[in-house]
Structures are given as C-alpha cells and as structure tokens.
Amino acid sequence: MSIALSYNIPRSVSPVVLVGGKDERAMIGELAGDDLAALAKIGIRMRFARNETLFSEGDEATYSYRVVRGAIRLCKHLADGRRQIADFILPGDYCGFLYLEQHRFTAEATGDLEVIAYPQRQVEALGENMPSMRRRLTKFLSGRLMNMQDHLIMVGRQTAKERVISFLMRLADNADAADGEAIGLPMKRQDMADYLGLTIETVSRVLTCLKRSRLITLPNLHQFAITDIERCRDLVEWGEEIWRPGSSKMMDIAEA
Amino acid sequence: MSIALSYNIPRSVSPVVLVGGKDERAMIGELAGDDLAALAKIGIRMRFARNETLFSEGDEATYSYRVVRGAIRLCKHLADGRRQIADFILPGDYCGFLYLEQHRFTAEATGDLEVIAYPQRQVEALGENMPSMRRRLTKFLSGRLMNMQDHLIMVGRQTAKERVISFLMRLADNADAADGEAIGLPMKRQDMADYLGLTIETVSRVLTCLKRSRLITLPNLHQFAITDIERCRDLVEWGEEIWRPGSSKMMDIAEA
DNA sequence: CGACTGATTGATACGTCTCAAGGATAGTGG
DNA sequence: CCACTATCCTTGAGACGTATCAATCAGTCG
Numbered sequence: 001m002s003i004a005l006s007y008n009i010p011r012s013v014s015p016v017v018l019v020g021g022k023d024e025r026a027m028i029g030e031l032a033g034d035d036l037a038a039l040a041k042i043g044i045r046m047r048f049a050r051n052e053t054l055f056s057e058g059d060e061a062t063y064s065y066r067v068v069r070g071a072i073r074l075c076k077h078l079a080d081g082r083r084q085i086a087d088f089i090l091p092g093d094y095c096g097f098l099y100l101e102q103h104r105f106t107a108e109a110t111g112d113l114e115v116i117a118y119p120q121r122q123v124e125a126l127g128e129n130m131p132s133m134r135r136r137l138t139k140f141l142s143g144r145l146m147n148m149q150d151h152l153i154m155v156g157r158q159t160a161k162e163r164v165i166s167f168l169m170r171l172a173d174n175a176d177a178a179d180g181e182a183i184g185l186p187m188k189r190q191d192m193a194d195y196l197g198l199t200i201e202t203v204s205r206v207l208t209c210l211k212r213s214r215l216i217t218l219p220n221l222h223q224f225a226i227t228d229i230e231r232c233r234d235l236v237e238w239g240e241e242i243w244r245p246g247s248s249k250m251m252d253i254a255e256a
Numbered sequence: 257m258s259i260a261l262s263y264n265i266p267r268s269v270s271p272v273v274l275v276g277g278k279d280e281r282a283m284i285g286e287l288a289g290d291d292l293a294a295l296a297k298i299g300i301r302m303r304f305a306r307n308e309t310l311f312s313e314g315d316e317a318t319y320s321y322r323v324v325r326g327a328i329r330l331c332k333h334l335a336d337g338r339r340q341i342a343d344f345i346l347p348g349d350y351c352g353f354l355y356l357e358q359h360r361f362t363a364e365a366t367g368d369l370e371v372i373a374y375p376q377r378q379v380e381a382l383g384e385n386m387p388s389m390r391r392r393l394t395k396f397l398s399g400r401l402m403n404m405q406d407h408l409i410m411v412g413r414q415t416a417k418e419r420v421i422s423f424l425m426r427l428a429d430n431a432d433a434a435d436g437e438a439i440g441l442p443m444k445r446q447d448m449a450d451y452l453g454l455t456i457e458t459v460s461r462v463l464t465c466l467k468r469s470r471l472i473t474l475p476n477l478h479q480f481a482i483t484d485i486e487r488c489r490d491l492v493e494w495g496e497e498i499w500r501p502g503s504s505k506m507m508d509i510a511e512a
Numbered sequence: 513c514g515a516c517t518g519a520t521t522g523a524t525a526c527g528t529c530t531c532a533a534g535g536a537t538a539g540t541g542g
Numbered sequence: 543c544c545a546c547t548a549t550c551c552t553t554g555a556g557a558c559g560t561a562t563c564a565a566t567c568a569g570t571c572g
Contacts, residue, residue, distance in 0.1 A: 076409045079493050084409035104402055134390075141397055146360050148404040153332045153340035155412040156453030160528070189551065197412030199529055204552055221537075221551075237335050416560070445519065455561055460520055477519075477569080 043116040048109040064096035070113035085195040110187035299372040304365035319373040320352035326369035341451040366443035
C-alpha cells in the first residue's frame with residue numbers, strides 16, 4: 001500500500017538512499033578488502049559547508065557517499081516550512097542509491113562535512129556483476145527499513161525525553177563510546193529537533209534537564225557524554241516511571 | 257546498482273518485510289504474467305481472524321503474503337504497551353521478506369483476513385535466478401522506504417487532522433476511488449490511532465469533525481467516502497489555514 | 513433480550529509549542 | 543587581541559493540541 005503525503009509529487013518511481021550504520025561500515029570495509037579496491041580508488045573526496053545541498057528532491061542520483069567527518073541530513077519539507085529529517089548519515093556511514101527516477105527528499109550538510117563520493121554508475125555495475133555485493137547491499141537496505149521503524153515508534157509514541165535519550169544513545173552506540181566518553185554532536189539543535197519531531201526549545205529544555213539529572217554532560221555545544229548508559233537504556237525501555245514516580249515534569253527528574 | 261533479494265543468504269541475517277502498494281501490484285501482476293505462473297500456483301490460501309498473528313518479532317520468515325481481503329498491520333511494541341504501526345498491508349498489496357536474522361516487528365490481522373502465502377524459498381529462488389525479478393523487487397523495497405519517509409513526516413510534523421486526512425486519502429488513492437465513492441476501512445479505530453501516532457479518542461473526534469464539515473461521510477464503521485478529494489488535498493498541502501482562518505479548534509472547521 | 517466490544521462524546525490534565533527576551537559562541541575586521 | 547555582529551542556544555510565561563479518565567451510545571452475537 002503506498003501512501004504519499006505530498007500529493008503533488010508525480011507518482012513516478014524514485015531513488016532511495018541507502019544509509020549504513022555501524023554494521024554496514026564493516027560491509028563497506030569488507031567489500032573494499034574483497035573485490036573493491038578499485039571502487040576505493042574511484043572515490044572522490046568532497047567538502048561541504050553547513051546547509052549546503054548534496055542533492056535535492058527531484059535530482060537524479062549521480063553519486064553515493066561515505067561520510068568522513070560531519071553529518072548529512074536527509075529531509076522532507078511541507079509547503080509551510082515544516083521539516084522532518086528522516087535520517088542522519090554519520091561519520092563512517094554510507095549513503096547510496098537504488099536506481100529509480102528521482103530523489104524524493106533532500107540531502108544537506110549539518111555542518112562542515114567531508115565525504116567520499118563514488119560515481120553511481122560504477123557502484124551499480126559492481127552490484128550487477130557481483131552476487132556477494134548484491135547480498136550485502138540487500139542487507140544494508142533492509143537495515144535501513146529497520147531503523148526507519150525504530151524512528152517511527154520514536155516519533156509516534158515516545159515522549160520528548162525518551163526521544164532525546166534514544167537519539168543520544170544511538171550516537172553513542174554509533175561511536176562505540178563508553179560511559180562518560182565525549183561524543184561528537186555534529187548537528188545543530190534545529191536539526192535534532194527536526195529529526196525528533198520536536199521544537200528546538202523542547203530539545204534544549206530536555207538537554208538541560210538531562211544535564212541536571214546527571215545523566216549526560218555537555219562539555220560544549222558540539223559534544224556530549226552519557227554518564228550512565230545502562231540507566232539511560234532502562235529509561236528508554238521502561239518509560240517515565242524511573243524518572244521519578246508520580247511526577248513527569250521537566251525539572252523533576254531524580255538527581256542521581 | 258542492482259540490489260537483489262539475495263534469498264540464499266545464510267540464515268544468519270534477519271528478514272525485512274517488503275510491502276507493495278498500488279504500483280507494486282502491477283509488478284506482481286507482471287511477474288506472474290512473465291515467468292511466475294508457477295509461483296501463482298504455489299500460493300496457499302490462508303485465513304486469519306482479527307488480532308491473529310501472522311508472525312512475531314523474532315520469528316523466522318517462512319512465507320511472503322499477498323492480501324486478498326482485510327489488512328495486515330506491521331507493528332512494534334514498547335514495554336509499557338505503547339504500540340506504533342509502521343504499515344498496513346491492504347488488499348492487493350504484497351508483503352515479502354529479505355533475510356537478516358529475525359523479524360523485528362509483528363504482523364497481525366486487523367480484522368477478517370484472507371491472504372495468499374508463498375513459500376519463501378521459492379520466491380527466493382526466483383529472485384536469485386531472474387535479474388528482472390531482482391530489479392523489480394529492488395524498486396519495490398525502495399518504494400517501502402519512500403512510504404516510510406512520508407509516514408515519518410506525517411507522524412512527526414502533521415496535526416491530528418492532517419494525519420487522518422492523509423490516511424484517508426491514502427486509502428482512497430489505493431482504492432482508486434472517486435469523489436463520494438465508498439471505500440473500505442478494514443481496521444478498527446485503535447489500529448488507525450496506532451498508525452497515526454494518536455489516541456483512539458482523537459481519531460474519533462477528528463472523524464466526527466470531518467463529517468460535520470462535509471469533507472467525508474461515514475456510512476458505517478467500516479466504510480467512508482471522501483466528498484471532495486481536491487479540497488482534502490489542499491488541506492493536507494497547505495495546512496490548517498483553509499480550515500478556518502483564526503481558529504483551529506476541533507469543531508471550527510468551516511461548513512462547506 | 514442482555515452482555516460485550518468498539519465508538520463517541522465530554523471535562524479536565526498535561527506535554528509540547530509559541531512567542532519573546534536574554535545569554536553564549538563563533539566569526540570578522542580593525 | 544578586542545570589539546562587533548550574527549547566529550545559535552537557553553530560559554520563561556502562557557497558549558494550544560492532544561491525552562487521559564469517565565460516561566454514554568451503537569452495533570453484534572449468543
């Protein structure tokens with residue numbers, strides 16, 4: 001069943017971005033080790049500044065990208081300016097495409113961005129000729145769907161605090177960070193808000209709240225650390241009750 | 257890049273559901289016409305009652321399904337019972353799998369359900385052997401991601417009224433229905449709510465509101481009709497302003 | 513006809529948004 | 543190195559939309 005929110009968009013088929021996470025990175029590595037030394041060589045290093053566009057809705061796919069530093073945001077816009085970010089592509093992640101006619105969303109840099117771009121045609125050729133590559137790309141695409149489902153439940157059914165924690169946990173996981181270890185936060189508050197389906201103010205308030213509760217620390221605007229990953233995991237899994245029984249006001253999180 | 261459904265991947269990877277829409281149905285038809293007469297024959301007719309489970313989180317994929325009557329809901333659960341439905345599979349839609357390790361969500365019948373189940377192995381074999389099939393399945397999977405993105409912006413950035421209208425529009429579109437034509441609503445209010453990220457009461461209120469505004473009619477609980485599809489399209493695209501300038505209370509939608 | 517499930521409606525509570533002000537940070541040019 | 547400035551972030555007060563709780567209504571099936 002296909003639902004389209006943006007009914008003015010032609011019902012043609014369109015390209016899909018593949019976005020890899022921690023697991024998929026291994027895949028890329030393996031590919032390179034396997035048969036893709038050639039692919040590694042055709043990669044072109046590119047840089048973008050904050051808010052620069054890698055591609056827009058309607059563009060044709062010419063490159064796939066691997067993020068070296070910074071992050072890419074994939075987003076959709078409503079006519080009145082509301083924006084929803086469908087995914088972030090973080091350092092080490094891969095963002096590729098399946099051939100369809102055109103993009104249905106926009107990719108922009110959330111800050112200083114460094115990527116390696118691979119000509120799409122060459123990647124496609126590899127997919128066509130190598131069953132092992134096909135298989136990995138399939139897994140990869142599947143993983144994307146999984147993440148989308150998690151994102152959906154986050155935006156649809158979790159509270160602001162749960163969303164923010166989930167998000168930070170994802171970043172921590174992606175960085176393989178330990179308790180207290182500083183983790184890069186390569187996007188602005190507005191980007192976080194649009195990813196989480198919140199406003200910038202709410203994100204800010206929640207962060208303050210988490211900080212006060214000693215669940216996280218914020219050395220500066222572009223870094224954070226999770227004090228107790230285990231406890232955060234419980235918070236996300238078991239909901240508000242842990243915050244403090246009988247109260248869920250923003251400021252009422254128990255001091256640890 | 258040809259992303260294939262690599263169906264002979266070792267069973268260490270987890271399955272992903274493929275869900276087809278109006279467009280994808282054509283694909284299945286074409287496949288059947290092409291080389292898949294055999295597949296059509298191996299289909300097994302199955303029936304399920306409301307809330308029966310086709311598969312659960314953790315199950316292995318043994319069948320893919322095509323819905324004949326009723327609808328399947330694909331959902332995820334939080335520990336405290338909150339639920340988010342990631343997708344509905346409607347009559348004519350297809351629901352297949354790519355393997356990774358295990359299902360990460362549950363598939364249940366939203367009411368009386370009739371499906372045709374295809375043994376996964378046989379579908380897999382077809383994917384492996386036929387490049388054209390691979391390509392279609394890729395497009396198909398890509399379409400899923402597109403829909404998920406639309407669903408995300410809906411749940412993350414649209415108001416209750418916009419979500420309900422979008423949803424009804426999707427159903428109407430899927431059914432190729434004209435203005436005023438009765439369309440089946442093969443799920444309960446709770447299912448709609450969990451899909452839209454709302455409560456059952458809010459869904460009910462919005463429906464009442466739309467009815468009063470003469471945007472839709474509800475002959476009975478399992479059917480609806482859109483009075484003016486064009487107007488609904490505008491509402492979704494341009495937001496609340498059309499409802500009635502200066503007011504957005506539930507009861508304040510202009511009478512047409 | 514009851515008994516049951518699901519849908520509607522109402523009153524109120526609560527979480528997040530909106531609007532507005534002030535504070536922090538980073539970049540720029542003298 | 544220090545104003546100067548633009549941008550981003552934080553905080554507060556109040557409004558608004560949706561959730562919650564509770565009662566009633568409408569179908570359905572024995």
